[in-house]
Amino acid sequence: MADDLAWLAHVRERLTSKGETVLGRLASVHQLKLRRIGPEIHEILSELTRAWHQRDQLRQGFLLTMGTTPQRAYRSLIEA
Numbered sequence: 001m002a003d004d005l006a007w008l009a010h011v012r013e014r015l016t017s018k019g020e021t022v023l024g025r026l027a028s029v030h031q032l033k034l035r036r037i038g039p040e041i042h043e044i045l046s047e048l049t050r051a052w053h054q055r056d057q058l059r060q061g062f063l064l065t066m067g068t069t070p071q072r073a074y075r076s077l078i079e080a
Contacts, residue, residue, distance in 0.1 A: 015023065060070060068076075
């Protein structure tokens with residue numbers, strides 16, 4: 001991990017004070033954009049999570065009506 005971030009320390013050493021100011025402003029702009037779109041991203045991820053849970057519940061319900069479990073159904077697919 002330290003090696004992965006070594007370049008960051010190297011880059012920061014070379015920034016001028018003006019460069020740090022510009023980088024700070026750029027970070028602020030990105031932070032504002034993320035605050036604005038953050039709730040939309042959260043909602044999309046929540047919808048995806050709900051869909052995955054519904055899919056899993058449907059799949060499990062189907063397997064139970066077939067008299068099996070997800071583990072047994074998986075094993076039968078591997079052994080086939």
